[in-house]
Amino acid sequence: MSHATEAPRKTRNITYSCHGAAKQVTGSCHLVTCNGRRVLIDCGLFQGGPEQEEANYQPFGFDPASIDALLLTHAHLDHCGRIPRLVREGFRGPIFTTAATRELARVVLIDAAGLQEEAARRQLRSARRRDEPKTEPLYTLDDAFHALDFFTGDVRYGDMVAVTQGVRAQFLDAGHILGSASILLELDDGEGTCRMLFSGDLGSPGRPILRDPTPAPDADYVVMETTYGDRPHRPLPDSVDELHQAVRQTIERHGNVIIPTFALERAQDVLYYLHRGIEDGAIPSHIPIFLDSPMAVSATEIFRRHPECFGENFVKELQGGDPFAMPGLHFTRESAESMAINNIEGGAIILAGSGMCNGGRVQHHLKHNLWRDKSSIVFVGYAAEGTLARRIIDGAPSVRIFNDEIRVRAQIWTINGFSAHADQGSLLAWLGHRHPRKVFLVHGEYDRGMKAMEQCLSDRGIASQIPAIHESIPL
Incomplete structure (x- = not known):
């Protein structure tokens, strides 16, 4: 009999608590305690408006020095972005993750630390003018490099790893x-074992680059993301066609196409579909394309080093050439190169981070193009509440960028079929016919993804719970 169908049994010494992404989308951070051993799954940044950003400076809800080990699901900032602060405040355990995630996390954390130091310097200059207290960065470059020392040997998919006494992953x-x-955690409290599955962020099946998510194995408890738990995605072929249409129409009216892009995965996906569009004649081959994100450039290079993560068809494409390469593609690392792009008034495609527009080089490109009716802003990813991207998508007539009020006159495209997150149907398909004792719903908007998924699971006779921040739940 599987663990998931055994008679319910309360373990004596196992608890679960959620310290991020509780009734919200970002800040993923989960703590499992088993016989006094404490294992953290993810330690991400809160992202969004000022309230979410301020949460990054608040207490973790646990003592970082008490954590025995950290397991990292992936390298997105809302899953790994508080690790340097965790180490600075006393964490000294090993960090387990895959080889590709370790490489990407290095790029992400160093970039984040640099941006935070830069923001602190800007705030200091402003504070001096206004006689206000200065704000310290959440962590520094030194903190980020120190945190990277704790990443341990790379974990391969499928391997069972001894994490600490009584805990395997x-x-x-x-x-x-x-x-x-x-x-998947196997937890032994001395009285028996308990299996607890953390979904991390699940991808959409049928994508050209990565493999489909591995279906959920049997587990007593499941912690599941709900980013798109309330709706389906648009079919991918339709989304690709719309991307090509947005490019064609904008180039025909001599405008620029600005694509706010997450550096990890989304940038590579969009490059791939632009490449295919040029190959198929759906968009002109002469268009200059700028990947204006040092992190995305580095991530694209890292992609080429990890074929073990690719789907079979994409591996075959790699053998036939570079599926990211295009005649007009330019990688821009230096800030001077980025600034020069702003002199282009029309006829270019510009991919720049960040995807939610709350920072990074995309803000400069928005400032120079958002007010132009010939240009287009094409959103291809999730935009959390409170972010600049969300305000533009929701139809704000003007937005503030670098203390300037910018009118929104460009054509706004929102193409949600490119999402790297599973939609409602794919989340349920991943869970399959498993019937765990309880599913904890996290990483979603409370009134949308979480509540909708709660109802879906109830319809299947599966108990679920939406944990509150820092709530400790005995298993």
Whole structure:
């Protein structure tokens, strides 16, 4: 009989608590305690408006020095972005993750630390003018480099790893971004074993680059993301066609196409579909395309080093050439190169981070193009509440960028079929016919993805719970 169908049994010494992504989308951070051993799954940044950003400075809800080990599902900032702060405040355990995630996390954390130091310097200059207290960065470059020392040997998909006494972990391909994983914990409290599955962020099946997510194995408890738990995605072929249409129409009216892009996965996906569009004649081959994101450039290079994460068809494409390469493609690392792009008034495609427009080089490109009716802003990813991207998508007539009020006159495209997150149907398909004792719903908007998925599971006779922040739940 599987663990998931045994008679319910309360374990004496196992608890679960959620310290991020509780009734919200970002800040993923989960703590499992088993016989006094404490294992953290993810430690991500809160992203969104000022309230979410301020949460990054608040207490973790646990003592970082008490954590025995950290398991990292993937390298997105909302899953790994608080690790340097965790180490600075006392964490000294090993960090387990896949090889690809370790490489990407290095790029992401160093970039984040640099941006935070830069933001702190800007705020200091402003504070001096206004006689206000200065704000310290959440962590520094030194903190980020120190945190990277704790990443241990790379974990391969399918291997069972001894994490600490009474805790073993198996990483399963989540199909979300390069190296992403769901994590199955086997917990032994001395009285018996309990299996707890963390979905991490799950990818959409049928994508051209990565493999489909590994279906959920049997587990007593499941912690599941619900980013799109309330709706289906648009079919991918329709989304690709709309991307090509947006490019064609904008180029015909001599405007620029600005694509706010997450550096990990989304940038590579969009490059791939632009490449296919040029190959198929759907968009002109002469268009200059700028990948204006040092992190995305580095991530694209890392992609080429990890074929173990790719789907079979994409591996074959790699053998026939570079599926990211195009005649007019330019990688821009230096800030001077990025600034020069702003002199182009029309006829270019510009991919720049961040995807939610709350920072990074895309803000400069928005400032120079958002007010132009010839240009287009094409959103191809999730935009959390409170972010600049969400305000533009929701129809704001003007937005503030670098203390300037910019009118929104460009054509706005929102193409949700490119999402790296599973939609409602794919989440339910991943869970399959499993019937765990309880599913904990996290990483979603409370009134949308979480509540909708709660109802879906109830219809299947599966108990679920939406944990509150820092709530401790005995298993």
